Amino acid sequence: MTAQKDAAYINPRTGALWPTSEPLWNAPDDGKYINLTPGAGLTPDDIDRNERSFWRYGVAVRLPQPPEITLGAGWTPLLPAAWNGTAVHMKAEYLMTSGSFKDRGTAVMLNYLKQVGITSIFEDSSGNAGASVATYSAALGLDCRIMVPAAAPAAKKIQMAAMGAEVISIEGSRDDVAEAALAEAATCFYASHNYQPHFLEGTKTLAFELWEQCGFQAPDCVVAPLGYGSNIMGCHIGFAELLAAGQIETMPRIYAVQAANCAPYHAAFESGGNDPVSITPQPTIADGIASAVPLRLHEVLSAVRETDGAIVAVPEDEIVAALRQFAGLGFFVEPTSGTAGAGLTRLLDSGAIKPNENVAVVLTGSGLKAVEKIGTALGLNDA
Ligand SMILES: Cc1ncc(COP(=O)(O)O)c(C=O)c1O
Structure with a gap:
C-alpha cells in the first residue's frame, strides 16, 4: 500500500468537503468542528516494523509530506497487570515525550499545520494538550501561545513555558478558557486539538497499536478517561478503519470514564438521547477532564453506543482509591x-x-505532572 494522502475535510453535519491543502480548524459553512474523510486503515504488511513510534503506521496517517519531527510519539508498552484479581492490560500512554497521550494527536496536527504554512500556533488546554503542543512547537520552530485555566497544575504550565510557549492564564473554569479561546480565534489560526481533525488522525493510532500489540486482534474492550473525547474518538476512528479494512471482526466495546463531579457526556448518555444535558459541575481532582460543555457530543455518544460500550461516572473517593491502586502496581499516573x-x-x-476478557486500560497522563495534588490526595505531602 502506498501512503494515503487523499484526506479531505468534511463537515459531518452538512457533508460539505474542502481540500486539506488549506488549513482549517472549523467548518467554513457552519463554524462548528470539522472532520477528515474516513481513512482506509492498513494491513500488517503495511507496518514499517523498523520504526519505533506510531509512524510505523505512517501509511495510514494522512499528511501532505512525511513528518519533519516525530519526537518518537507512540509505540508505548501494553503491560499486563492484575486489577482486583482480574488480568487486564495497561496501555502506558503517559510514557510519551511530553508525558501524556496527547503527543499522538499533536505530532500529526503540528506537522500538518507547518506543512500547509502555519507558523504561529494558538491553542487552549486544561494542561496536557498545551504542554504537548508547546513541545512540538519548540521542536518544529513554531511560535506558540496557550490559554489555560489559572488553576491548571503548575507543572503543566511550567512545562509549556519551558518549551518557549506564551502561557495565558484565564480565571474560571475549563469552559471559560474555551470561550476565551474562541473569541481569540477570530484574530488568528486556532490550532484547537478539539476542533482541528488532524489531532484525531494522530490519536487513531492508539487503535492501530492495540491491534498490533494484541496479536493483530482488537481487545474486547478499551477503558479510557473522557474529557472532550480526542482519545475516545481516535480509538473509535482507528478501529473503524481496521474493521472496514477487514482486519478485525468486531469493534471493541469503548468505555469512557468521566468524573461524576463534571460528567456532561455521562448525563447525555444516561438520558438515552443525543442532546446535551445541562449539569452543575463541581470541582474534581481529575483536572484534565473537568469540562462541563461537550463538544463532539453526538460523535462520542455514537462511538460508545455503536460498540456496545458505555459512559461511566466515578466519584472523587473512587478516583483517589484507583490512583493509589495504580501506584501500588507501579503506574504513577495523574489523577x-x-x-x-x-x-x-x-x-x-x-x-x-467479564474476568476472561481482553481489556485495555488507557493510562493517559504522568503523575509527575501533578505531584502536589497526588501528595494531598494520598496524604503524602510530608513524605
Ligand atoms: C491526562 C488526561 N487524560 C485524559 C484526558 C481527556 O482527553 P479528551 O479531552 O481528549 O477526552 C485529558 C485531557 O486533557 C488528560 O489531560
Whole structure:
C-alpha cells in the first residue's frame, strides 16, 4: 500500500468537503468542528516494523509530506497487570515525550499545520494538550501561545513555558478558557486539538497499536478517561478503519470514564438521547477532564453506543482509591488517569466486563505532572 494522502475535510453535519491543502480548524459553512474523510486503515504488511513510534503506521496517517519531527510519539508498552484479581492490560500512554497521550494527536496536527504554512500556533488546554503542543512547537520552530485555566497544575504550565510557549492564564473554569479561546480565534489560526481533525488522525493510532500489540486482534474492550473525547474518538476512528479494512471482526466495546463531579457526556448518555444535558459541575481532582460543555457530543455518544460500550461516572473517593491502586502496581499516573481505574472497578463489579476478557486500560497522563495534588490526595505531602 502506498501512503494515503487523499484526506479531505468534511463537515459531518452538512457533508460539505474542502481540500486539506488549506488549513482549517472549523467548518467554513457552519463554524462548528470539522472532520477528515474516513481513512482506509492498513494491513500488517503495511507496518514499517523498523520504526519505533506510531509512524510505523505512517501509511495510514494522512499528511501532505512525511513528518519533519516525530519526537518518537507512540509505540508505548501494553503491560499486563492484575486489577482486583482480574488480568487486564495497561496501555502506558503517559510514557510519551511530553508525558501524556496527547503527543499522538499533536505530532500529526503540528506537522500538518507547518506543512500547509502555519507558523504561529494558538491553542487552549486544561494542561496536557498545551504542554504537548508547546513541545512540538519548540521542536518544529513554531511560535506558540496557550490559554489555560489559572488553576491548571503548575507543572503543566511550567512545562509549556519551558518549551518557549506564551502561557495565558484565564480565571474560571475549563469552559471559560474555551470561550476565551474562541473569541481569540477570530484574530488568528486556532490550532484547537478539539476542533482541528488532524489531532484525531494522530490519536487513531492508539487503535492501530492495540491491534498490533494484541496479536493483530482488537481487545474486547478499551477503558479510557473522557474529557472532550480526542482519545475516545481516535480509538473509535482507528478501529473503524481496521474493521472496514477487514482486519478485525468486531469493534471493541469503548468505555469512557468521566468524573461524576463534571460528567456532561455521562448525563447525555444516561438520558438515552443525543442532546446535551445541562449539569452543575463541581470541582474534581481529575483536572484534565473537568469540562462541563461537550463538544463532539453526538460523535462520542455514537462511538460508545455503536460498540456496545458505555459512559461511566466515578466519584472523587473512587478516583483517589484507583490512583493509589495504580501506584501500588507501579503506574504513577495523574489523577485524571485514575478515573480509568475507578471506571474499570465499576465495570468489573457490575459484570459489564467479564474476568476472561481482553481489556485495555488507557493510562493517559504522568503523575509527575501533578505531584502536589497526588501528595494531598494520598496524604503524602510530608513524605
Ligand atoms: C491526562 C488526561 N487524560 C485524559 C484526558 C481527556 O482527553 P479528551 O479531552 O481528549 O477526552 C485529558 C485531557 O486533557 C488528560 O489531560
